Amino acid sequence: MESLSFSYPAREAVASRVHVGVVGSGDLEVLLEPSPDGRAHVTVTTSVPGFGAVWKNVLDRFFSRFDGAAAIEINDFGATPGVVMLRLEQAAEALRA
């Protein structure tokens, strides 16, 4: 198990909370809620240590298109980068809905 933290600048406030996914094999859950300080914060807890650089790549790409001031908690159970991105996009879509 490993915990990682990331922070990104944000432009838009986030108005609601979104929960997607499940901490099951090859999957993850995402809890997205308003951030208190106008920036985006991501905390990752993953069952697979040693992939900090991959997490940073996935999150860098997600935040190149998402500018919400969100506090995002990720609980990961061995999801591939593609699944991580899909869950993040799902959370962002639910936020817009």
Next chain:
Amino acid sequence: MRDSFIELRARERARAILDADTFRELLGPFDRMKSPWLPLQGVVTQADDGVVVARGRVDGKPAVVAAIEGAYQGGSIGEVSGAKIAGALELALRDCERGRPVRPVLVLETGGVRLQEANLGLAAIAEIHAAIVALRRHVPVVGVVAGLVGCFGGMSLAAALCSRLIVTRQARLGMNGPEVIEQEAGIAELDSMDGAEVWGLMGGEQRHATGLADVLVEDDVGAIAAQVREAFNTTAPPRSEQVQVFCRRLAGIDPGHPPSPKALRTLWAREGEP
């Protein structure tokens, strides 16, 4: 086309059972009531500890659903997830005692106790059992085992204590799961990889045919929701109160020569059915 219930996650299952737009979750993921024990053992936690508790309505009547997420830690019952189910049932009991009946539904998808939390999980399961027995004197307690995990261990006893138990063909119900039986008694006793053998022994159809489940239903959201509603109209005593019936059935079996699953269907044919 059927609308699969099995493919739904616990939260969507609870939502599917309650009347439309009445789902209101208690202790949801943002309350972060999660296991304090798993991180100490290097296991990632889920923010709701794998149990979704929701108030709402069933056929317009106040209801509470507790749905176990089978994809998280095999639906295992830990201190927190168990307390969420027991607490939901105990609050429903309190409401019933005050003359405000609440319809309880358990969506069981669980390997039983969470081994990492050992006795704390077992204690919670005992509380769930006690709450079901107390509550079913006031209102039917309805259990649903849909699949894919099945319902095993101490929670199979919870299923057995329900006033009405609804299963699909894909469901499995038993004290020990097939892998445990194979590991403990050897592959000659049970090949856990042999799906036909496993489902023949403990599958939903067999459990229904031998009177250990009340309703066999297709894996369909509408069909399961309808059977849950129908179950609240039942007046039959819970199976686990029919002690004499089951003592007679057990007496008719020679453990030295256990019957085949097919023979058991004849021996334990459902009352009033050939």
